């Protein structure tokens with residue numbers, strides 16, 4: 001029986017795929033796999049038998065990726081599975097920051113039930129007048145799954161869209177509308193745009209990228225949209241920018257104690273991917289990734305190990321080796337198997353930065369002695385007997 005621990009509410013469309021050999025457990029002590037959304041795993045002591053963590057979502061800043069890699073734990077995410085949910089909320093964000101819909105709704109609540117509300121509102125509505133987004137300049141920072149969707153949708157609504165992503169993937173570039181202007185220097189976005197939306201992962205290199213230096217270059221009355229992570233913005237600098245009028249509105253899906261109390265902030269409680277459709281998509285993708293890895297050793301959409309797909313094993317044995325990306329690992333692995341008289345039928349070796357993965361199909365099952373020798377190789381993090 002394979003134990004899978006769900007650390008957040010995961011759509012049943014995902015967990016329904018984990019039947020038969022799988023058991024959903026509350027305690028991760030004996031878990032082979034973890035399904036998680038936003039719960040933080042930075043302080044978690046991972047059990048020795050844990051093979052994989054699947055994040056039903058895009059951002060993986062809640063998971064210690066390096067620590068997991070060194071323990072031979074493969075971490076997956078679900079790229080693009082919630083992009084439409086987030087895009088739709090970003091569009092709502094564009095409208096909510098250009099028209100005072102929120103103020104207008106509050107006014108109607110305050111005057112609810114009053115006989116003369118319809119007369120009063122015609123006098124009061126000028127306080128909630130706004131602008132149209134058509135013809136305005138939108139800067140999209142980060143053109144991945146979500147950024148591309150937002151850029152294309154905003155272009156279709158008549159905005160002049162500038163896109164910046166120094167690491168754009170070929171796939172994303174193919175997805176992008178031809179009307180999106182490719183910007184090579186983020187400062188152009190800061191200088192020229194009326195609305196700026198951030199769709200980058202939270203990394204050391206992106207932390208607090210929206211800061212005083214960035215605000216100094218921006219137009220007065222700019223609108224900032226943050227549907228990515230709160231730490232991408234320096235909150236103290238944002239407070240100053242809102243006070244001075246440099247920033248007209250800051251709309252964020254990641255309020256914290258400081259930003260939620262600032263005038264000029266519109267906040268939602270991390271709702272970007274909270275749609276039935278996105279939750280179902282993420283859960284299904286995460287469960288499938290976990291299953292294929294646990295059952296076949298195949299890796300798809302990992303964020304700390306390379307991709308690898310050898311299908312379903314057709315011979316007597318399969319082993320998966322998670323190790324450091326250093327010289328002579330393959331030599332040592334094949335020598336140990338040769339010494340045990342085991343012939344390799346098929347093999348894949350892939351690396352990703354500091355880490356590598358070797359998947360071997362064997363004509364005879366690997367004996368315990370061979371596995372023990374493989375485990376002792378310097379730089380070997382884990383040896384998994386997948387079949388045999």
Ligand SMILES: NC(=O)C1=CN([C@@H]2O[C@H](COP(=O)(O)OP(=O)(O)OC[C@H]3O[C@@H](n4cnc5c(N)ncnc54)[C@H](O)[C@@H]3O)[C@@H](O)[C@H]2O)C=CC1
Nearest residue numbers: 058059142143144145146165167199200201227228272273
């Ligand atoms: N509000 C919500 O509920 C959700 C928030 N998110 C957040 O949105 C982020 C983006 O999600 P996806 O688009 O799905 O991820 P993605 O991985 O498809 O795209 C991220 C893009 O950012 C680019 N990038 C990295 N560093 C950059 C930099 N310094 N400047 C410009 N571009 C840079 C990458 O090249 C990549 O193309 C996630 O990491 C997560 O933090 C994601 C899903 C839901």
Ligand SMILES: O=C(O)CCC(=O)C(=O)O
Nearest residue numbers: 037038057058059273274
């Ligand atoms: O599971 C969620 O609702 C969070 C989505 C998210 O932030 C992400 O996918 O990065």
